[in-house]
Amino acid sequence: MIKTTTWKHNFSNYINLDHINANGHQHLQIFQPFASKKIRLQLNNLYDEKPLEIESLEIYTDSKKKVLVTKDGKESFTIEPRLVEWSDWIDFNLPAESFLSIDIVSPTKGIHTLGLTISNDLIRTENTDPVETKYFFGVSEIQVKTEHSHKRIALFGDSLTNQGNYAAPLSTDLETIFHCVTANYGISGNRLLHPGHSTSQWSTSFGEAGFTRFDHMIADYQPNIVIFMEGVNDLLHPGTGSPVSELPSAEALIKAIHLLKKKCKKHGIIFIPMTITPAFGNINGGVFAWSDEKEKIRLAVNHELLKLPNVIDIASFVGEDNKLKAEFDYGDHVHISKEGGKQVAKFVEEQLIRKKMI
Known part of the structure; x- marks a missing residue:
């Protein structure tokens, strides 16, 4: 057994x-x-x-x-x-x-x-x-x-993963239709490059930087596939509770994601990154959380992500004119709604099938 x-x-x-x-x-x-x-x-x-x-x-x-x-x-x-x-x-x-x-x-x-x-x-x-x-x-x-053994899929990310509106219906299909097992490694508020460091009352729950906890996930779960969706908080938080000096360059985010890909390759894990979704219009702590500078960084990172072999362009699916489409918007212009999440889950599932991952 x-x-x-x-x-x-x-x-x-x-x-x-x-x-x-x-x-x-x-x-x-x-x-x-x-x-x-x-x-x-x-x-x-x-x-x-x-x-x-x-x-x-x-x-x-x-x-x-x-x-x-x-x-x-x-x-x-x-x-x-x-x-x-x-x-x-x-x-x-x-x-x-x-x-x-x-x-x-x-x-x-x-x-x-x-x-x-x-x-x-x-x-x-x-x-x-x-x-x-x-x-x-x-x-x-x-x-x-x-x-029998089953293919292990880790869903790694921030609140868009943690809350489950896309991750839970996706996991249900992966488990019942394709007989995989899944684990939700999302942490609400998590950033790729920085740990929880904010004036927000939720700061401690944001966790350690995604870049370091990724290693813990690999050692703990030993996944066959990682679906990676992180980066939007690296742009949202600076200036809205976290120091504005912590706003990363596109180059820093891209380098970190490439290093995660290398870590996966070392362990024989398939790395599937998803593009960073838009957040125009979000208000965090009473402050407008988005700016033209942040949007330029997001677009630059996504431009490079689209060059990776297994990327899923979720941003283009849920976004239009640099903001979330109404049918996907939970209401805060960042998170995915319940009904929108079901559509995202089906889209990701179709991409996995097309890429012959499942």
Whole structure:
């Protein structure tokens, strides 16, 4: 049997949020593509300074057949600060293409080690509003044992990936139609060249620079394919919370992306970059976040990206006259809407098929 990651979502440090787990209970439903008899959960307390106490953790697809998840044989356990640990392997009859329900009872309040989603396609919380941001804690990865290996695809980027409006429907198709497995390595607010460094209340959640965390992703997930979508925050943030001196040149961004491509080649990974989408009209912290200078940099970077063999020109698909088309605009002129995300997912899927990647 082969150990297979069937779901993985990047967690970050939301130190500014103190209301998470106010009621001491969390219910999640996470899509699982493959049938299995063995399952385990990754439990994440990486960014907190206090233990994450788990009084009980139950999984089920049928509410009448709940199964307790244990760690070191114990039904109640603690994840110590700054650690990521695994539960025991659990005997569990997991059907293919089902939503795994996860109930966590925990007395720990004010949890800051969190995942984020807007889409309900892969991750469903108790709040199913299609446009609200949802935060969840505890479980950041699911592994099962399967008879066959599966191609691993990492979706690496910022909030456009993390929020899931394009990434979740794309992952669903890649998993159910093409029998790949996917992992969401998006971090909202993340920049390629700089770590979180801003007057924004969200600064700590922006994470380390994408250029360095890319290495962690390779070592941790060992993907066969990386779909890379990052760079817009490198242009948005300077002057709107981050120092304007951190606005990179087009040459700096291009060089970094080429180095990521080389890292992938070294490890036998196919690198699929996507062009940087437009953000004209965005207001960040009450300040207009875009400028002619930033647009020139974006266009220069995209011009060079289009020379790469596996590039997907997402910017031309969602943009027109240097701004997002209305049908793709979430409302802030940067992020992709739910319906627009479905179109983006189909477009990327078609490109992967055309390039014979899947």
